[in-house]
Amino acid sequence: MRIMAFDYGTKRIGVAVTDPLQIIATGLDTVHPLQIIDFLKRYMQTEQVERFVVGEPKQMDNTPSQSAMHVKGFVNLLKKTFPAIPVEMMDERFTSKMASATIAQSGMGKKARQNKELVDNISAVILLQSWMDRKIY
Incomplete structure (x- = not known):
């Protein structure tokens, strides 16, 4: 079964998912918030999801950020919508900065770093990979 992670934004939600063995986190898509439930229902017709991990937005002093609500x-x-699937929160501070740095290190140009959908997608992957790394130890 897969673990799915979300980097939630009011304009876009970055979605990442593990492989069935939960070894690798991969970017799945970037979805508009109004379309996310339909997207998930379609996805779960063919794939089993064991858990959702949602990025928890916090300020540097650990208080909830403006987007927390x-x-x-x-x-x-x-x-x-999915009462059988547990939802876990994970601190998402720095994921967008890490995503931009990852894109820069990959050799992609400035245009790719400014592609907010790509940044959101990679942020979700970083969030999911961090959750998996924490679970292992």
Whole structure:
């Protein structure tokens, strides 16, 4: 079964997923928030998802950021729509910066670093990989 992670934004949600053995995190897609539930229902017709990991937006002092209330609404929607799938929160500070750095190190140009969909997608992968790394140790 797969683990799925979300980098939630009010304009886009980066979605990443593990392979069935939960070894590798891969970017799946970037989806508009109004389309995410339909996207997930379609995906789960062919794939089994064991757990959702949602990026928890925090300020540097560990307090919730401005987007925390939107994320909370998204988490409630996930729980209501998919009650059998547990939802876990994971600190997402620095994931966007790490995603931009990853894109830069990959040799992609400035245009790729400014592609917000790509950044959101890679942020979700970093979030999921961090969650998996934490689970292993």
